[in-house]
Amino acid sequence: MRYRLLSALVLSAVTRLAEGAPAAASYDYIVVGSGPGGGPLAAELARAGYSTLLLEAGGDEGDNPTYADIQNFNEAANDEATRWDFWVKHSDDPARELKFEHTTWDTGDGTFYVGLDPPEGAKHLGIQYPRAAVLGGCAMHNAAVCALPADDDWNIIVNKTGDTSWSADNMRKYLKKIERNEYLAAGNPDRGYDGWLATTVGDASWAQNSSLPALKILKTLASLTGQDPNDVANLVNSDLLENVPNVDEKQSFYNMATHSDSKGKRNSPNNYIRATLADPANYPLTVQLHTLVTRVLFDNSTKPRAIGVEVITGPSLYRADPKHDREASDLPPTTQIFAKREIIISGGAFNSPQLLKLSGIGPAAELAKFNIPLIKDLPGVGENLGDNYEGSLLAIGQSEYPVESGLITLLFRTPNAPDNRRNIYTWCGAFSFEGFWPGFPTWHGPTQYTCAMVHMQPKSQAGTVLLRSSDPRDTPDINFNFFKRNGDQDLSELVEAGKLLRKAIASASDTFVGPFEEKHPCKGPLGTEGCGDEVEKEYYKTQAYSHHATSTCAIGGEKEEMAVVDSKFRVYGVEGLRVVDASVFPVVPGAFPSCPTMMISVKAAEDIIEEAKKTPVV
Structure with missing residues (x-):
């Protein structure tokens, strides 16, 4: 299949954001990256009265319907304007x-x-x-699912560092702080109603229509996961962000929560940044767009201390950008910008370790290979790359009738999971989702029906983000090393999940929408038996995909060899430098990292502001 290189159709509507040299030569804080990690953090710091410069390599598409209207998320992820x-x-x-x-x-x-x-x-x-690459980061092109990690994913940080502020019980307060809930009655003590991040759910009333063939799929899923098939109309409205005892062991339908509002508008750090800039209080936030940070600057007179950044400015400077000028060989002129307090890197699981390494922080042998002066030998930088495994069971109805259905969202545990936690997040409906490639997704016709799934608690976090060169415009060499460790266990869990989903879809074969032809993981008439465990394992091994990269600058204890930052996000071995984004999670945080990353962003702001009150400017 051939796909045209997409053209940018809509330019940034917010031209008042700086696109050249910053208005001031020095700030209290410089935040690199405006996504779920850096965007809320920069806004919080400015609202606390600290002059803050937020640097973003892309532009602003906050008013562009491709990004603002949540229904367009597939188009957003394909759009050359920001991709x-x-x-x-x-x-x-x-x-x-x-x-x-x-x-x-x-x-x-x-x-x-x-x-x-x-x-x-x-x-x-x-x-x-x-x-x-856009103001708001990947929260501007994702499907905006807002989900929480398992409690153990938070508590592992407590166990590693002894910092009890990371306990699951305490971390819920950050959801409450950022959330503006638009779907629950006011008064829920675990939820927020006046934060900056709108959350909402879809219409699940379709589950009351007993004539829909999809209701048979829904009821079969209920039976297979220990739920009451006669109560599915109520079960599908369960709150995905609920706080109940042993929730991580609960098999349940949910109404998928998204960080969008009731009018279908995406809500992301972009909204919070723009609201902060527009606020009459005139908070000291400066946003500089189309700015690529090439390295962090250090004062090495005693213990290395981050004091600023070096940048190049202009659109499409990074070679991941399909609009990058391939003929441009020389690095554009650089500018240095300084911070009186700290530099905070929030570039994400790929770019944060790359920037640390370009700045002299990382595995000494790798930096020496590219003649990068060593600031601090930290072997964990760029290691421990993890992600959820994702896959789908796709069936095509052989009748002329589409499977009329709303979205079915289910969290469940496969029988072979190594502990009692649910390990699969699935959503089923009359759509196609088979991963990411230029021009995705494939339209298989009006009778397509998919159960997509995210595998949680992956056992193998063996991926790496390595430098290709010392040129900051180059993309790193990224290898996820899927299934390298304990691969058979993860593959077996995916196969068992597929078996359950196959049985559910097959249950509708005797309705007017059947029979079904299975496209993958097996090929042929959809039954309940599949094509054999080994065949299906091979399918998932070669075809699994992902979109939730984390853990390349992981939080850990001071004596952990591969730890990169401490529990306050401070980079080990230097001063004045933190990393705040999904790269700091020691393990992949549940099924979708967007909301958890926004939560740790405001936690980091709380930590930084508390420390700043006690520490005079150097």
């Missing part, structure tokens, strides 16, 4: 990599080829992993 293409690997095995059905190639004529039979002369790119 950064990272071409990643899932393993070190070239033959295995070429089995990935959505492997992408550059044809050389301005198009991509996606598939297993590229045209002669096409250049192999790899597996697309799109990120968003």
Whole structure:
């Protein structure tokens, strides 16, 4: 399949944000990256009275309907206006990599080829992993699912560092602080109603219509997961963000919560940043767009202390940007900007470790390879890359009738999970979702029906983010090393999840929408038996995909060799430098990291402000 390189159709509507040199030479804080980690943090610091410069490599698309209207999330992730293409690997095995059905190639004529039979002369790119270079970061192009990690995902930080502020019980207060709930009656003590992040749910009234074939799927899923099939109309309205005892062991339907409002408008750090800039209080926040940070500057007179950043300015400077000028070889002129207090890196799981390494912080041998002066040997930088495994069971109805259905959201535990926690988040409906590639998703016709799933608690976090060069415009070499550790266990859990979902879809085969043809993981008439565990394991091993990269600058104890930051987000071995984004999670935080990352962003602001009150400016 060939896909046209998309063109940017809508330019930024907010031109008042700075796109050149900053208005001041020095700030209290410089925050690098405006996504779920950096955006709320910069706004919080400014609202506390600290002069803060927020640097963003992209522009602002907050008024662009492609991003503002949540229903357009597929278009947003494909849009060249903000898209950064990272071409990643899932393993070190070239033959295995070429089995990935959505492997992408550059044809050389301005198009991509996606598939297993590229045209002669096409250049192999790899597996697309799109990120968003835009004010608000990847929270501007995702599906905006707002979910929480398992309690153990928070508590692991307590166990590693002894910092009880990371306990699951305490972390709920940050959800309450940021949330503006638009779907629950006021007064729930665990939820927020006056924060900056709107949350809402969809209409689940379809589950009251007993004539819909999808209701049979819903009731079968209820039976298979220990729920009452006769109560599904109520169960599908369960609150995804509920706070009940042993919630992580509860198999339940939910109404998928999203960080959007009741009018279908996306809510993200973009909204909070813009509200802070527009506030009559005139908070000291400066936002500088189209600015790529090339390195952090240090004062090395005693213990290394971060004092500023070096930047280049202009659109599409990073080579992940499909609009980047491939003919530009020389690095544009650099500018230095200084901070009186701290530098905070919030570039995400790929760019934060890259920037640390370019600045001299990382594995000493890797930095020496590129003649980067060593500031601090931290072997964990760029290691421990983790992600959820994602896959789907896709069936095509062989009748002329589509499977009329609302969205079914279910969290459940496969029988072979190693502990009592639910390990699969699935959503089923009349859509197609098979991963990410230029031009995704594929439309399989009006009778398509999919159960997509996210595998939680992956056992293998063995991925790496390595430098390709010392040029800050180059993308890093990213290898997720899927299934490298305890792979058979993870694969077995995916297979068991697929078996349950297959039985549910097959239950509708005797209705007017059936029979179904299974497209994957098995091929052929949809039954209840599948095509065999080993065949299905091989499918997931070669075709699993992901979009929730984390953990490359992981929080850990002071004596942990691979720890990068402490429980207050401070980079070990230097002063005045923190990392605040999804890269700090020691493990992948549940099924969707967007809301958890916004939560730790405001936690970091709380930690930084508390420390600033006690510490005079150096």
